[in-house]
Amino acid sequence: MSKKILLAEDDEDNRDLVSFVLMRSRLGAELIIAENGQEAVDKAFEHLPNLILMDMQMPVMDGWTAIPILKGDKRTKAIPIIAFTAQAKPEDKIRTLEIGCAEHYSKPMDPEELITLIKKYITE
Amino acid sequence: MTSHPQNTAQNSPSGGADKAAAKQCLLAADRFLKESRFQDARAEIEKAKKLDPGNVYVVAFMDRINYFEAEKKKESPPPSSPPVPKPAPAAVPSPKPAPVPASAAAHPKPAPSAVPVTAAAPPKPAPAPVSTPPEPVPQAPKPKEPVPHAPPPPSPPPTPSEQKAMETTLEEMKRQIEMLSHSLEQEKKAREEMTKQQLQSNVLQLRTAMEKGWLNGAPNDEEAETLHKLAISLGIPENVEQSLRREVKLKMYSNAVKEVISKRQLLRSSSSTLEWLRKVYQVTMEEYLEYETKFLLDLVADQYKGTLLYVSPNVKAKDDLIPRLKSAGYAVVLSATPEEALEKIEKVNPNLILCHTEFAPGSLSGIKFLHLLRASPKFNFVPFLLLCEGVEVPQLQSSELRPHEGYLQKPVDVDELMIAMNEKLAHFRDYVSSLS
Numbered sequence: 001m002s003k004k005i006l007l008a009e010d011d012e013d014n015r016d017l018v019s020f021v022l023m024r025s026r027l028g029a030e031l032i033i034a035e036n037g038q039e040a041v042d043k044a045f046e047h048l049p050n051l052i053l054m055d056m057q058m059p060v061m062d063g064w065t066a067i068p069i070l071k072g073d074k075r076t077k078a079i080p081i082i083a084f085t086a087q088a089k090p091e092d093k094i095r096t097l098e099i100g101c102a103e104h105y106s107k108p109m110d111p112e113e114l115i116t117l118i119k120k121y122i123t124e
Numbered sequence: 125m126t127s128h129p130q131n132t133a134q135n136s137p138s139g140g141a142d143k144a145a146a147k148q149c150l151l152a153a154d155r156f157l158k159e160s161r162f163q164d165a166r167a168e169i170e171k172a173k174k175l176d177p178g179n180v181y182v183v184a185f186m187d188r189i190n191y192f193e194a195e196k197k198k199e200s201p202p203p204s205s206p207p208v209p210k211p212a213p214a215a216v217p218s219p220k221p222a223p224v225p226a227s228a229a230a231h232p233k234p235a236p237s238a239v240p241v242t243a244a245a246p247p248k249p250a251p252a253p254v255s256t257p258p259e260p261v262p263q264a265p266k267p268k269e270p271v272p273h274a275p276p277p278p279s280p281p282p283t284p285s286e287q288k289a290m291e292t293t294l295e296e297m298k299r300q301i302e303m304l305s306h307s308l309e310q311e312k313k314a315r316e317e318m319t320k321q322q323l324q325s326n327v328l329q330l331r332t333a334m335e336k337g338w339l340n341g342a343p344n345d346e347e348a349e350t351l352h353k354l355a356i357s358l359g360i361p362e363n364v365e366q367s368l369r370r371e372v373k374l375k376m377y378s379n380a381v382k383e384v385i386s387k388r389q390l391l392r393s394s395s396s397t398l399e400w401l402r403k404v405y406q407v408t409m410e411e412y413l414e415y416e417t418k419f420l421l422d423l424v425a426d427q428y429k430g431t432l433l434y435v436s437p438n439v440k441a442k443d444d445l446i447p448r449l450k451s452a453g454y455a456v457v458l459s460a461t462p463e464e465a466l467e468k469i470e471k472v473n474p475n476l477i478l479c480h481t482e483f484a485p486g487s488l489s490g491i492k493f494l495h496l497l498r499a500s501p502k503f504n505f506v507p508f509l510l511l512c513e514g515v516e517v518p519q520l521q522s523s524e525l526r527p528h529e530g531y532l533q534k535p536v537d538v539d540e541l542m543i544a545m546n547e548k549l550a551h552f553r554d555y556v557s558s559l560s
Binding site: 013014024112 | 390
């Protein structure tokens with residue numbers, strides 16, 4: 001059974017790029033896309049992915065709101081979440097860890113580094 | 125018959141004269157015999173016999189004539205009857221031992237053939253006048269014929285009509301052979317074409333499978349083995365397979381590079397991303413360096429093709445063409461009127477001008493704008509494309525547009541527009557190159 005990764009990202013180019021990198025990583029993971037926080041919560045409950053990549057700045061519902069919901073639900077609280085954000089200040093990183101994120105990944109991305117990070121959670 | 129005056133004149137009872145006349149007759153008979161005038165020869169012999177009845181050579185000579193006549197008849201077709209050599213004169217016993225005539229004694233001859241005193245010998249030795257019968261002329265033994273049967277008689281020569289029929293048949297056979305040869309040649313060509321098409325089809329099939337396999341990077345071992353087995357099953361030679369694999373790999377890598385570079389603002393480092401891609405597609409450094417120029421040219425071509433001044437009355441109404449032009453790699457500068465375009469053109473310095481023909485009343489038309497630019501030493505060679513209505517086409521057709529100028533009828537097909545733009549830009553490049 002293939003692993004599932006949920007990507008919550010409102011920017012189409014970023015979604016395409018993550019998809020591009022994931023396909024070439026040959027991890028064999030299924031990528032589920034959500035364009036905002038609300039959709040991310042809904043799809044997380046529906047698919048129960050193995051990993052969530054969450055952009056923190058999104059319309060409708062941002063990552064700061066969506067992550068506590070997911071961490072508060074027993075179905076999704078164990079799913080590792082990587083905060084995927086352009087906010088690279090140390091306090092931002094601390095804050096994301098405080099709300100339950102496993103990692104904080106700062107944009108812009110480096111494909112090889114991102115794959116290494118994803119592998120860490122997918123293969124565990 | 126030839127007469128001999130000596131014979132007729134000298135018919136005296138004198139034995140010596142008769143013998144001499146008889147000798148002349150024998151000489152004459154000998155000449156006639158050489159000429160195959162057998163009747164004349166016999167007549168001469170008869171005369172000689174009357175003149176000198178006791179001459180033994182007369183009888184022998186008569187036999188000789190008979191022999192030669194028979195031989196002659198054998199040679200001439202068709203033989204009426206097989207030649208039967210007469211018995212030798214010697215077989216006929218002489219009535220008495222002939223006294224050797226004086227003349228003969230003076231010139232003794234061993235054989236009757238030698239009787240005529242001639243320098244030339246008779247064609248064949250005459251039978252001996254002695255008791256031995258004349259033997260057939262010795263002949264060289266003929267080799268035995270291996271074929272027991274006689275050869276078939278030669279066929280008669282064909283008649284003209286038969287010859288004509290044979291020629292017609294030959295012509296027909298030639299024509300049929302030519303037709304068969306032509307058909308065989310056609311069939312051979314068709315087979316070769318089929319083989320070629322089959323191979324092309326198989327290569328295409330393998331290429332498609334390879335492109336799918338290499339889309340997201342180098343295939344894993346299992347996928348690579350599957351592709352190799354497919355190549356074998358399609359009968360594609362290994363060198364072709366290798367060449368195709370390399371081609372597909374570099375194409376897929378090139379596409380991936382272009383795709384990722386288009387989003388380079390989202391990447392931390394373009395160079396590290398390209399290096400990662402090189403590993404993903406298993407592109408060697410040699411291959412990368414070999415194709416680097418091509419990759420870079422593709423990237424540049426996709427990113428920026430030039431600056432385009434687009435003069436359109438629909439600018440504010442969000443012309444559908446604008447995003448298409450931008451996505452094709454053009455930097456698009458918009459102007460709502462030709463007047464506005466004239467104001468911007470110095471600053472923009474466009475590589476190509478795209479202009480509608482009709483504008484709001486009081487404004488310049490597209491054609492008038494073109495004429496103004498033609499008068500400008502700086503912009504008169506900038507490629508210029510007019511976007512016109514159908515009714516304006518005849519007028520534009522008759523106008524003398526230069527190679528870097530042209531028109532397209534609205535509604536504009538984007539692909540057609542891109543082709544026309546590339547064509548005009550090519551003219552402009554040629555013109556600029558010619559200046560150097």
